[in-house]
Amino acid sequence: MPGPSRARHWFAGFRERETWIAYVFIIPWIFGFVVLTLGPMLFSFYYSFTNYGLQQIAGIESTKSVGLKNYRQLLDDPKIASSLKNTFIYTVMMVPGKIIVALLLAMTLMRIGKLAGFFRTIFYLPHITPPVAVGVLVLYLFNGQIGIVNKGLGYIGINGPYWTSDPTWIKPTLAIMDIWACGGTMVILLAALYGVPRQLYEAAAMDGASAWRRFRDVTLPMISPALFFCFIILTLAGLNTFTQAYTAFFGAGQAGSQSEAALFYSIYLFQNAFRYFNMGFASAMAWLLFAISLTITFINIGVSRRFVYYQGEQRK
Amino acid sequence: MSRGWKRSAAALAVVALCGVMTVAFANAKPTSNTSAAAGTLNIYGFGPGDDVQENRAAYAKEQLNNTTINRPAGDFNDQAFLTRLASGDVPDLVRMGRPRVAQYAAKGVLQPMDACVKSVKSQYRVGALRAMTYKGHIYGLPEFTNQITLIVNQSAFKDARVPISAAQTKNWKQLLATAKKLTKKDSNGDLTRIGFDPKIPEFFPLWVKWYGKDIISKNGLKAQLNSKEAIAALTFTVSIVNAEGGWNKFNAFRQTMDFFGKQNPLVKDQLGFWPMESFIYNVFSNNSPDVDLVAKFFTNRKGGPITMFSGNGWVVPKASKNATDACAYMKAVTSVKAWLDAAKKRYDARKRSGATFTGVYTANTAADKKTYEDIYQSFGKPQFDNAVKLLVAAPKYGFELPPSPAGQQVLDAMNAGINRVLAGQQSPKAALNQAQKEAQTAINGAK
Numbered sequence: 001m002p003g004p005s006r007a008r009h010w011f012a013g014f015r016e017r018e019t020w021i022a023y024v025f026i027i028p029w030i031f032g033f034v035v036l037t038l039g040p041m042l043f044s045f046y047y048s049f050t051n052y053g054l055q056q057i058a059g060i061e062s063t064k065s066v067g068l069k070n071y072r073q074l075l076d077d078p079k080i081a082s083s084l085k086n087t088f089i090y091t092v093m094m095v096p097g098k099i100i101v102a103l104l105l106a107m108t109l110m111r112i113g114k115l116a117g118f119f120r121t122i123f124y125l126p127h128i129t130p131p132v133a134v135g136v137l138v139l140y141l142f143n144g145q146i147g148i149v150n151k152g153l154g155y156i157g158i159n160g161p162y163w164t165s166d167p168t169w170i171k172p173t174l175a176i177m178d179i180w181a182c183g184g185t186m187v188i189l190l191a192a193l194y195g196v197p198r199q200l201y202e203a204a205a206m207d208g209a210s211a212w213r214r215f216r217d218v219t220l221p222m223i224s225p226a227l228f229f230c231f232i233i234l235t236l237a238g239l240n241t242f243t244q245a246y247t248a249f250f251g252a253g254q255a256g257s258q259s260e261a262a263l264f265y266s267i268y269l270f271q272n273a274f275r276y277f278n279m280g281f282a283s284a285m286a287w288l289l290f291a292i293s294l295t296i297t298f299i300n301i302g303v304s305r306r307f308v309y310y311q312g313e314q315r316k
Numbered sequence: 317m318s319r320g321w322k323r324s325a326a327a328l329a330v331v332a333l334c335g336v337m338t339v340a341f342a343n344a345k346p347t348s349n350t351s352a353a354a355g356t357l358n359i360y361g362f363g364p365g366d367d368v369q370e371n372r373a374a375y376a377k378e379q380l381n382n383t384t385i386n387r388p389a390g391d392f393n394d395q396a397f398l399t400r401l402a403s404g405d406v407p408d409l410v411r412m413g414r415p416r417v418a419q420y421a422a423k424g425v426l427q428p429m430d431a432c433v434k435s436v437k438s439q440y441r442v443g444a445l446r447a448m449t450y451k452g453h454i455y456g457l458p459e460f461t462n463q464i465t466l467i468v469n470q471s472a473f474k475d476a477r478v479p480i481s482a483a484q485t486k487n488w489k490q491l492l493a494t495a496k497k498l499t500k501k502d503s504n505g506d507l508t509r510i511g512f513d514p515k516i517p518e519f520f521p522l523w524v525k526w527y528g529k530d531i532i533s534k535n536g537l538k539a540q541l542n543s544k545e546a547i548a549a550l551t552f553t554v555s556i557v558n559a560e561g562g563w564n565k566f567n568a569f570r571q572t573m574d575f576f577g578k579q580n581p582l583v584k585d586q587l588g589f590w591p592m593e594s595f596i597y598n599v600f601s602n603n604s605p606d607v608d609l610v611a612k613f614f615t616n617r618k619g620g621p622i623t624m625f626s627g628n629g630w631v632v633p634k635a636s637k638n639a640t641d642a643c644a645y646m647k648a649v650t651s652v653k654a655w656l657d658a659a660k661k662r663y664d665a666r667k668r669s670g671a672t673f674t675g676v677y678t679a680n681t682a683a684d685k686k687t688y689e690d691i692y693q694s695f696g697k698p699q700f701d702n703a704v705k706l707l708v709a710a711p712k713y714g715f716e717l718p719p720s721p722a723g724q725q726v727l728d729a730m731n732a733g734i735n736r737v738l739a740g741q742q743s744p745k746a747a748l749n750q751a752q753k754e755a756q757t758a759i760n761g762a763k
Contacts, residue, residue, distance in 0.1 A: 053423070054398070055423045055424060057398055058406075058423070058424070058634070059401075059404075059635070060423070139571060143571055144564060144565070145506050145507070162568050164568070164571070165568050167739045167741060257567065257571070258735050259735055259739065271728070274395045274398065275725075276758065277398070278761075
């Protein structure tokens with residue numbers, strides 16, 4: 001028998017006093033979301049079809065529609081393709097690397113007894129380091145001549161590359177620094193690991209499963225929702241990467257260090273908006289990135305139906 | 317039924333309230349507590365700075381003692397300035413880098429100040445004033461002027477047994493040979509001393525000027541990045557970097573240098589000679605007054621001195637509410653008296669502390685002349701005395717990049733192209749052809 005529609009169900013909730021109270025508490029968030037997120041998104045969508053720039057900002061000329069001109073320019077500008085390519089390559093390096101390292105750290109923390117809290121703090125600290133500081137650190141730690149990374153590699157007989165000068169190694173350098181700050185992901189995965197029922201491991205052990213089999217067939221499926229969440233969030237973060245790369249390679253006085261290998265999409269968007277004052281075009285760039293992010297997220301959600309297991313769900 | 321309508325109305329009211337707030341905030345202009353009541357001047361991009369800046373600001377304030385002057389902290393930032401333009405909280409007077417002036421003037425954001433500067437413009441350097449000019453109108457007054465000279469590490473030349481006369485830029489073949497002789501490496505092949513740093517991409521326009529050419533036309537509307545002279549200049553300067561170990565080693569080593577500290581490249585013998593802006597003499601004289609340097613002119617192919625200016629300038633936004641006081645302030649803060657007052661106070665402070673005074677180099681020719689003649693005295697450091705003499709003479713050989721409505725984009729295209737060549741990703745010709753296309757597209761879109 002068909003029940004009430006979802007909308008009717010939602011409206012029916014307002015019969016309860018608790019519903020009103022709940023909405024009163026979340027109105028500040030709704031307000032913030034509308035004013036600081038949804039509102040600017042809608043304005044930017046509008047501006048992406050206009051000639052919005054310096055003159056319009058200063059109120060000297062009115063904003064005029066240019067139709068799809070900004071979007072067509074996305075196809076004509078070779079830097080759009082190259083910056084997107086840089087961004088994708090970086091994301092492909094950073095996301096799996098961060099998840100793997102975070103998972104390894106989380107699994108290590110589960111085995112440590114009394115000192116787990118101390119090490120959890122140590123592993124989490126890079127996550128709260130300001131990104132600008134990380135950008136500056138990149139140039140010092142990865143300097144090809146005196147950087148500590150190459151000195152360490154030298155002790156084990158490896159001649160390290162020129163991480164911050166060689167275009168081939170700039171993206172891996174930034175990815176490594178981002179992976180270093182995997183504390184947030186580690187904490188999420190640690191919580192997921194604690195949620196895996198012990199009896200599953202015991203049952204698997206009794207059936208003769210090796211450590212690898214237990215990891216593959218018990219741990220991974222049980223933490224797959226957390227892995228999926230991290231994958232989505234990190235992919236979106238990777239597509240929006242800006243601060244560390246901008247600080248290290250495009251900051252003030254860095255004309256001699258700018259490398260097109262570090263020109264990520266968000267950096268090029270920022271340059272178009274705030275150096276060249278092409279706000280309309282920058283808005284179109286933002287919506288292209290949104291479309292790409294949305295597409296990738298939907299693909300991930302589709303793929304997740306195969307690989308993500310939610311406890312209690314029934315697979316058909 | 318009526319209860320159902322009440323519930324719907326309540327929910328709709330919540331949504332409508334959020335929508336109204338959004339629209340209200342989007343259209344709101346702040347009740348500006350910076351509105352120009354008579355006698356209020358809001359300045360942007362001139363936050364607290366060193367002694368020279370503060371003394372000049374104090375002098376200018378005295379000249380406008382009926383005006384309340386607001387000087388928030390911080391230097392000019394495009395993003396912050398755009399935010400102020402968008403919000404209606406437009407400053408009355410702005411200090412910005414001179415390359416930006418034409419970019420903002422082309423969009424009508426700034427107001428011409430021809431009438432304001434008419435009585436004083438003859439005091440200012442022609443090149444610097446030209447950088448404040450767009451389509452025949454002067455948009456403000458230039459402030460500081462950095463100029464480029466060669467800094468020669470005499471110790472390095474002695475160590476390499478190369479005569480100082482070899483520190484020259486007229487003869488490129490000899491320059492390359494000198495650079496190679498002065499370059500030192502350790503047993504791992506890492507650089508310990510760069511023989512000559514051509515300072516590209518930053519000073520690339522100076523290398524093109526060696527041929528007597530410019531990277532942009534005088535009216536700022538035609539990019540000239542791929543002229544045969546520019547290609548030749550880039551090919552040569554990159555060959556110096558390659559001869560000294562290649563870009564990776566060169567850049568990695570250069571990133572380790574601390575130009576502003578006591579362990580600067582002269583003290584640590586990390587550089588043989590290189591072109592640099594004039595402010596560095598002040599830094600070196602403060603941090604390492606006994607360093608063994610020689611200042612020389614950068615010369616063109618005929619041996620004539622050339623130097624490139626850069627600096628900042630004062631402009632007045634079109635929406636300024638107090639253009640009268642803005643005009644008076646900019647004239648006061650860049651006046652001969654302001655500069656002399658600041659220079660004298662710096663000289664006295666340096667003398668008290670036993671440090672060296674190397675002068676103050678401005679866009680006001682009259683001020684520079686008087687500073688040198690009336691205030692400057694030798695501190696017994698002949699290397700800095702000679703540097704000062706050179707710096708006083710250098711401006712007459714100077715040029716500044718012509719103002720362009722797409723100035724930033726032209727420079728970005730140039731920097732990106734040169735960096736591609738340094739990284740071995742493109743040939744000089746291909747890189748500059750690409751840079752030319754990008755720069756000209758930007759200029760066409762901005763004019």
